[in-house]
Structure formats: C-alpha cells, structure tokens
Amino acid sequence: MSWLWPVDASAYADHVDLLLGGFTVLIVALSAPVFILMAVFAVKYRRGRVADRRHPVDNSVGLETSWALIPFILLLGFYVWATWLFVDLHRTPADALEIDVVAKQWMWKFQHPGGQREINTLHVPVGTPVTLRMASQDVIHSLFIPALRIKQDVVPGRYTTLSFTADRPGTWHLACAEFCGVDHSVMGGSFVTMTPDDYAAWLRTADTDATLAEAGAALFRSHGCSGCHGPSATVHAPPLEGLYGRPVPLEGGEVVTADAQYIRDSILLPRSQIAAGYPPIMPTFANQLGEEDVLRLVAYIQSLADARPEDRP
Amino acid sequence: MSTTAEPPAETEEERVSYFRSGTSLRSWLLTTDHKRIAILYLLSITFFFFVGGLAAALVRADLMTPAPDLMTNEGYNRAFSLHGIIMVWFFLIPSIPNTFGNFLIPLMIGARDVAFPRLNLLSWYIYMAGGLFALATLVLGGVDTGWTFYTPLSSMYANGSVVLVATAVFVTGFSSILTGLNFIVTIHKLRCPGMTWGRLPLFIWSHYATSIILVLATPVLAITLALIAAERLFGLGVFNPALGGDPLLFQHLFWFYSHPAVYIMVLPALGVISELVAASARKPVFGYEFVAGSSIAIAVIGFLVWGHHMFVSGQSVYASAIFSFLSLVVAVPSGIKVYNWTATLWKGHIALDPPFLFAMGFIGLFVVGGLTGLVLTMLAVDVHVHDTYFVVAHFHYIMVGGTVSAFFGALHFWWPKITGRLYPLAWGRVAALLIFIGFNLTFFPQFLLGYMGMPRRYHVYPPEFQVLNVLSSSGAGVLGAAYLLPFVYLLWSLRNGAPAGPNPWGATGLEWTVASPPPEHNFAEIPEVTRPPYDYEIERHDA
Ligand code: HEM
Ligand SMILES: [Cu+2]
Ligand SMILES: [Cu+2]
Numbered sequence: 059m060s061w062l063w064p065v066d067a068s069a070y071a072d073h074v075d076l077l078l079g080g081f082t083v084l085i086v087a088l089s090a091p092v093f094i095l096m097a098v099f100a101v102k103y104r105r106g107r108v109a110d111r112r113h114p115v116d117n118s119v120g121l122e123t124s125w126a127l128i129p130f131i132l133l134l135g136f137y138v139w140a141t142w143l144f145v146d147l148h149r150t151p152a153d154a155l156e157i158d159v160v161a162k163q164w165m166w167k168f169q170h171p172g173g174q175r176e177i178n179t180l181h182v183p184v185g186t187p188v189t190l191r192m193a194s195q196d197v198i199h200s201l202f203i204p205a206l207r208i209k210q211d212v213v214p215g216r217y218t219t220l221s222f223t224a225d226r227p228g229t230w231h232l233a234c235a236e237f238c239g240v241d242h243s244v245m246g247g248s249f250v251t252m253t254p255d256d257y258a259a260w261l262r263t264a265d266t267d268a269t270l271a272e273a274g275a276a277l278f279r280s281h282g283c284s285g286c287h288g289p290s291a292t293v294h295a296p297p298l299e300g301l302y303g304r305p306v307p308l309e310g311g312e313v314v315t316a317d318a319q320y321i322r323d324s325i326l327l328p329r330s331q332i333a334a335g336y337p338p339i340m341p342t343f344a345n346q347l348g349e350e351d352v353l354r355l356v357a358y359i360q361s362l363a364d365a366r367p368e369d370r371p
Numbered sequence: 372m373s374t375t376a377e378p379p380a381e382t383e384e385e386r387v388s389y390f391r392s393g394t395s396l397r398s399w400l401l402t403t404d405h406k407r408i409a410i411l412y413l414l415s416i417t418f419f420f421f422v423g424g425l426a427a428a429l430v431r432a433d434l435m436t437p438a439p440d441l442m443t444n445e446g447y448n449r450a451f452s453l454h455g456i457i458m459v460w461f462f463l464i465p466s467i468p469n470t471f472g473n474f475l476i477p478l479m480i481g482a483r484d485v486a487f488p489r490l491n492l493l494s495w496y497i498y499m500a501g502g503l504f505a506l507a508t509l510v511l512g513g514v515d516t517g518w519t520f521y522t523p524l525s526s527m528y529a530n531g532s533v534v535l536v537a538t539a540v541f542v543t544g545f546s547s548i549l550t551g552l553n554f555i556v557t558i559h560k561l562r563c564p565g566m567t568w569g570r571l572p573l574f575i576w577s578h579y580a581t582s583i584i585l586v587l588a589t590p591v592l593a594i595t596l597a598l599i600a601a602e603r604l605f606g607l608g609v610f611n612p613a614l615g616g617d618p619l620l621f622q623h624l625f626w627f628y629s630h631p632a633v634y635i636m637v638l639p640a641l642g643v644i645s646e647l648v649a650a651s652a653r654k655p656v657f658g659y660e661f662v663a664g665s666s667i668a669i670a671v672i673g674f675l676v677w678g679h680h681m682f683v684s685g686q687s688v689y690a691s692a693i694f695s696f697l698s699l700v701v702a703v704p705s706g707i708k709v710y711n712w713t714a715t716l717w718k719g720h721i722a723l724d725p726p727f728l729f730a731m732g733f734i735g736l737f738v739v740g741g742l743t744g745l746v747l748t749m750l751a752v753d754v755h756v757h758d759t760y761f762v763v764a765h766f767h768y769i770m771v772g773g774t775v776s777a778f779f780g781a782l783h784f785w786w787p788k789i790t791g792r793l794y795p796l797a798w799g800r801v802a803a804l805l806i807f808i809g810f811n812l813t814f815f816p817q818f819l820l821g822y823m824g825m826p827r828r829y830h831v832y833p834p835e836f837q838v839l840n841v842l843s844s845s846g847a848g849v850l851g852a853a854y855l856l857p858f859v860y861l862l863w864s865l866r867n868g869a870p871a872g873p874n875p876w877g878a879t880g881l882e883w884t885v886a887s888p889p890p891e892h893n894f895a896e897i898p899e900v901t902r903p904p905y906d907y908e909i910e911r912h913d914a
Binding site: 062063064073074077078081082085088089091092093095096099100103104105106109110111112114115116117118121122125126129130133134136137140141143144145147148163196197198200202204205207208209210211213214215216218231233234235236237238239240241242243244327344 | 519521702718731832
C-alpha cells in the first residue's frame, strides 16, 4: 500500500510510527464512547418512542471529574514518551559527520566536509550519525525528509541543526516544507543513503579542489581576515586559533561560547558582540560573503580549534 | 415604491416585525436594530464565503493531477493565500458572532438591543471597508504569502499587494474589537430581571468568552500587521535579520493572536451546539456549570499555547515541551463539553430534525479535529507532520467541519425565528447528511497524505500522492454542491414556507417567547425570568 503509508529509512522513523500507532489506539478509545452512545441514544430515546426516561440526572461532579482527569492522565503517558523522543532527536552526537546546508529560493545546496558540493540531492552513509548545519540565504525554508520522519526549519540569520542516523540504503524524497514563495513546491530532490563504502566511493568521484576548511583558509586570506587576525598583523585583533568551542568574555562582561553561530555573527554582524579588550574595528562582511562562504570560514576556524596561537607559521 | 398599501393578510404581530419596520435601502443601511445588522452581516459573510470557496475550488481542481494544470505556481500560491485570508477574517471570525450573536444575544437576555446600537452599525461598516480592501487586493492580483504572512517572505521578498491586504485585515480587526466590546457590555448590563449569570443560555456564555478574546487578542494582530507594513515600506528592521530583526518574533506575535483566534472561530459554534442539543433532546444541558466554565477556561488557557505552532522553528526544546504540555491542558475543557453533550442525550426526547443532525455532524467532526490536534501536540509526531496536509486536515475538521456545520445548524434552528417561515425539514436532513459525507471525503484523505509526507501549499507533488488527492478533490465537489443546497430551499421558504409561529421547536429561551420574526424592539415589556435555563419537562419523579 505504497500510497497509504510512508516508507521509512531509520529506526527512529519506526519509533515515531509506533508512537503514532499507540496514540491512535488511545484517541479511538477516548472517542468511541461518544460515537457509540450518541448513536444508541439517538435511536433509543427518539422522540415518540417508548423508553424508560425516569430519573434523569443532569449534574454529576463525579462524572465530570472522571471524564476530565482520566483522559488527561492517559494523555500524559504519551506526552512523556513523545517528549523524550523529541529531546533525543535534538541531542547532537559528538562524533557526527557534519554536512553544511544552505537554502535559498528555490534550491538546496549541500557541502560535505571534504569540500564535495551538491544541489538538491544529499548523499549520506548509513549507520553513521549525521548532523546538518543549516543556513538560509533569504526566507525561511524547512528541510523535510519524510522517510526519516524529521524536518527542521532553516531560518535566515541563525544556524539550525538536524541530526539523524539513517539505517537503510536507498533513494528517498527530500522536500521544502515551509512556504517560501513562487517555486516552493518544486524546491525538493533526493535523499540518498548509501553503505559507508559506497559513500566513500561517491565522495571520491564527486569533484572537489579543496576541503571545506581549505576553502575557508583561502577565503581567510583573500578577504583580508589574515591582515588583522594573522601572525604579522599590526592591529590589535584576537587570534582565532583555539577559539572554537571556548568561552569568550565580551565587552559588556557577558561570557559566550564561540560556537558556529558566534563565529558567523562575528563575521556578518561584528558590532553585535565585541570581544573584551579589543577595539570594535572589524568591518562587516555581509555585503561580500554569502552563507556558503561564511560556512567555509566557520569550518576553517573550527579546524583551528586545537591549534595554539604560538604555533602559527 | 414609496407608498404601498398595507398588505391586508398581515397579522398585528407581523406588521411590526423588524423586517417590515422599513423597506427602503436607507432604512437598512442606517439601521441600529441589532436584528437588521445581523442580516447585513449574514448577506456580506455569505458573499465572502463564496469568494473564498471559489478560490478553494481552483486549488482543489488544480490538485487533481501532480503537474500544474490550471494555474502557474505563482497563481496557485495566490489562490490558496486568498482562500485562507478571506475564509478566516471575512467569513469564519465574523460568521456566528456577528450574525447569530447579534441577532440573538439581546433576545436571549431579555434586552431591546445591544448596549451600543450605533457602534454595532459602525462595526459593520468597518468590516465592509476591510472587505473592500480585500477585494481591491484581489482585483490588483492578490498576494502570495499565505494567510500566515511569515516574515521575511511577506515583509521583504513577496511580490503582490501585501500592504493592501494587511490593511484589509487590520481594518476588519477593529470591527471585531468593537463587536466584542459591545457584547461584553451588553451581557453585563442589559440582562433582564431574574436573568442571573447561572441562568444565561450557554450560547451567551460562549459569546462572552469569545468577546474577551476578540478584545484582548485582536490588537496584537493589528500591531504585527503594522510592523510588517513598516518593514516593507520603510525598511524598519523588526523581522528581517538582514536589517537586524528576528523572523521568529513575527511567529510569536502572529500565533499569540492566531491561536486564540481559532477559539474565536470555534467557541461560538460550541455555544450553538449546546442550544441545539438541549432543544433537540428536550432536556437541560448536562453539567451546565461545567459547560459554561469550560468556555471561559478555553478562552484563558488558549492564550498560553501559541508555541505549539513553532515546534520545528528553532524554538528551544524546553519551550516546546512546555507548550506541548499546556496544549494537552487546553484539550480538557473541550473534552468536557463533548462528554456533557453526549450525557445530555441520555433519557431525552430526541427529534432527528436538521438542527440535531447538524449538531451530531458537528460533534463527530469536532472530535476528530480535536483529537488530531492532540496528535500534533505529541512533539515527535509533529516534527514529521508539521506543515503537511495532516495539519490542513486537522484545522479544516475544526473550522469547516466544526464551525461551518454549526453555522448551518444555527441557520436551520433559528431560520424560523429570523424569517418567520418554516423550511422543508426533509431537505434539511438531506443537506446535513451530504455535508457530512462530502466533508469527510474531502478532508479525511488529507490526514493520510500528510502522514505520507505531502507538504502543504504544494502546487506540484510526487505522483504517488495522486490517488488520495483525487479522492479529496472529488469530495470537495460533493461538499460544494451540499453547501449550495440549503440556499435553494431556504430562499424558497421565504416565499412558500408555512408561517413558523413564535416557537416551532417547542424550545425554552426568551427568543422563543416573541413573535417570529421578532418585533422591532423585541419585547413590548421587559420579561422577568424565574426559572433555570433549559427548563424542559422531564420525568424527575415517578408518575
Ligand atoms: C469554510 C470554510 C473554510 C475555511 C475557514 C478554510 C480555511 C483554510 C485555511 C485557513 C487554510 C490555510 C491556507 C493556507 O495554508 O494558506 C486553508 C487551506 C486549504 N483549504 Fe480551506 N477553508 C475552508 C473551506 C475549504 C473548502 C470547502 C475546501 C475544499 C473544497 C478547502 C480547501 C483547502 C485546501 C485544499 C487548502 C490547502 C491549500 C494549500 O496549502 O496548498 N477549504 N483553508
Ligand atoms: Cu519552501
Ligand atoms: Cu494553535
């Protein structure tokens, strides 16, 4: 019945199906008394029909409390289950394969860590946790992979992430679920899950000149970042080696973690958060760099996470 | 047409009816009689129902095949945006309150009119002005933002007359606020002697709850729309991140209004159903206090659940968990109503007339809509079905299956009161049944489509979704025809129906104590209430 029930490509998807199945049983049980009794009463107590109508009750606190509380308590059980599954979905696995996603009217662009790029098709290995780091170049989009039972909005101005582990190799749908303008309904493509070997082979055939971090390093030089942040800089700017993932004290006294969002904002909205002890002289690059380039720079700075400023060439 | 001879066959009562108290166009357009204003609304919302319905017909026709057929992608987007905007703000929100609420509230509480009759007329003019803006948008090519106006699409990227249509909605909002205000004051101040809060018909309770939401929530919508216009026209950076704004702020503001607004659309319907069930079963409503209190509970808790529209927007996991929990809480008072209606039927004297059939249809569809709302509240399930046809099916079960069925139920129950004429009951039964069947055929397949993974607002879709889409579109054909049917026999009854008399259903309630149609100032003498509501004769004691 391929037109009645969706295909599934992960254990998580099976779990969601099970949750829905169980919940459907509950809501059928909660509504069955209403449907059955309404029909029975309509027949039995039809006007003009003889029936025992003596001693009707029109108020009962006991009944009211039980039909308010019993369904609610049963629902709470499912609430716990569904929320637990949802929290699980939002846990980013530490060793995940990170793939960058940029949405723009009306296409999906993917960048693999090795620098391989693809449009409207996403290849991933099965059995490996994958985390998508997603940015939008214009309006809100939403990456929807029905076979995994997951979606996540892609919001301009902030990174969102989506983590999953696919379990079955195959080719599935990938769609945009948030209305994004004229060609919203054709902003989709394929989601291809492959065995790790096939994925490795695919990575080799997909053409690329540099890894994501290497491409970021090139941008770092060509856009003059190194002029301020590099070893021979004459201005007072913080070194970016060892920055990623560390706490950063800000001018106002606040301390934030230097995650991808922080680095993105440092490049595109430098005035919003000033590192303590430095002059606010960094210019914005909003007019020069698109979200894809910024993601490459983030990958580069992320690759320096374990480096120390002293080791600079 | 100025001087006509007095029609000889009229009885004394009919001659002074609100219908005959003036026949010129002027006497209608400048009336302050709540009953005439109700008729003005009835005509105008019917017009908008057809405009919105036409847009839905285009959408459904195009979805018969996976490929684009009738319209371009742009045209399709404009069709469903228009459909949503017109149906929500120009049909559903004013539907029951502004027609039946206006007509019945003063009659039910024993008053001669609403508290501010001129303000009432002004509400209608404001509504019409908003409607003209909406029609102007249509003539100028429409908008392609959907009825939800998500930013920054609406504020920076969409082409089309966004500011104009935002103005249309902004303006009608004032009509809602004034009507809500008028109802609140009327219910507080104009109850006749003996009409205590505990004796109010449940229709009044639910309109009271609705009015609170109208007054408190609508201003938030007005502000939000004004901010969109400011960003679009002057580049004020509120929602667009490129200007330093936050797109999710828009969603918070919009749903802070729009979730309560769904209760604006359904609470009046719940009030109607309580009246219909009691009159059809000739019994007091079971658990009156609980049914009345649940309306207020819904209105209050309804303000705390807006985040359930944003589970995949990037909102924090903790916020989502809390909004999910509160959404379960708000379902409880709705459940209470349904169980109480069922218990009302027990040991009743049930007449299977059109009002009862519409009420049963309502309860069935409202239950399905409400329970699938609980499915959507389950976080892990919502991640999958958010923004798919599952959601479309869910809200149509409530807003169309529920509210529109209740609207037709109200029309069939109070038509004899409003017009003084009876309509053919058999045709009413046929219409109730056809609407129920057509509705399920249209919208049930959409639940399956949504779980299959068909996103909403899709003009072009993968071929494996076609079977269910064809089913849905065929159902829409049946539903469209079924909606037209009552117009035929109800209009026919205006001329040919038998005179109704004051109380054709043998119902309780002050509106049934005056002539049909009611005289100009309702009550010659303000009545005094001495008995509880729904005081039907039941066999409390052994005979
Ligand atoms: C009487 C009241 C109705 C109301 C208040 C109503 C309301 C709505 C709303 C608010 C939407 C969301 C619009 C959007 O997603 O932009 C919608 C979508 C839709 N409605 Fe209705 N509707 C009504 C009747 C109907 C009928 C009778 C049909 C079909 C015969 C219909 C078919 C649709 C379809 C197909 C969509 C989805 C369009 C899409 O997202 O691609 N509606 N409706
Ligand atoms: Cu889209
Ligand atoms: Cu809601």
